[in-house]
Amino acid sequence: MARHEEDREDLLAEATALVPRAELRLPGEESLLVVGWRREGRRSLYFGPDRVYHFDAAGRLRKAYVEGYLFRSQGTTLARLLRNRTSTETQLLRHDLDAGELTEFLATMRAHLQNLLAAIDRRAVEIVRVVPAGAEILERLASAVRESLAADPPLARRMKK
Numbered sequence: 001m002a003r004h005e006e007d008r009e010d011l012l013a014e015a016t017a018l019v020p021r022a023e024l025r026l027p028g029e030e031s032l033l034v035v036g037w038r039r040e041g042r043r044s045l046y047f048g049p050d051r052v053y054h055f056d057a058a059g060r061l062r063k064a065y066v067e068g069y070l071f072r073s074q075g076t077t078l079a080r081l082l083r084n085r086t087s088t089e090t091q092l093l094r095h096d097l098d099a100g101e102l103t104e105f106l107a108t109m110r111a112h113l114q115n116l117l118a119a120i121d122r123r124a125v126e127i128v129r130v131v132p133a134g135a136e137i138l139e140r141l142a143s144a145v146r147e148s149l150a151a152d153p154p155l156a157r158r159m160k161k
Contacts, residue, residue: 059147
């Protein structure tokens with residue numbers, strides 16, 4: 001992991017592993033949503049710099065970045081990781097979410113996904129940019145969001161370090 005993180009200038013241009021990918025404007029949202037797929041079917045949704053979800057090809061949550069924390073799937077729960085920096089090292093402080101914390105996290109994630117799906121269904125999503133040009137994004141995104149909302153279990157298998 002990098003010792004210093006910073007907001008991306010142009011995430012759409014930098015996320016070259018995501019093909020196709022797109023930048024979308026959602027009604028009432030200040031930040032643009034960046035979405036994309038990896039070759040093997042994994043997908044990522046960047047709801048601005050403080051809310052990012054990464055899903056496996058079956059729509060299960062692999063990892064997330066939310067409000068400064070990294071969350072990583074442990075199969076049955078999420079590990080919340082916080083970077084603690086000193087002048088000489090970076091430590092990762094880990095906390096495995098308990099059942100209540102996991103339920104709350106998943107409910108918040110699902111609410112974001114449901115709002116996105118509702119905006120797509122209302123045709124209220126504006127496509128700002130798409131790579132490659134002409135890629136059919138909204139139908140594919142709606143299908144991926146539906147798959148994630150229905151995923152059972154909702155978490156991917158435990159991630160390795």
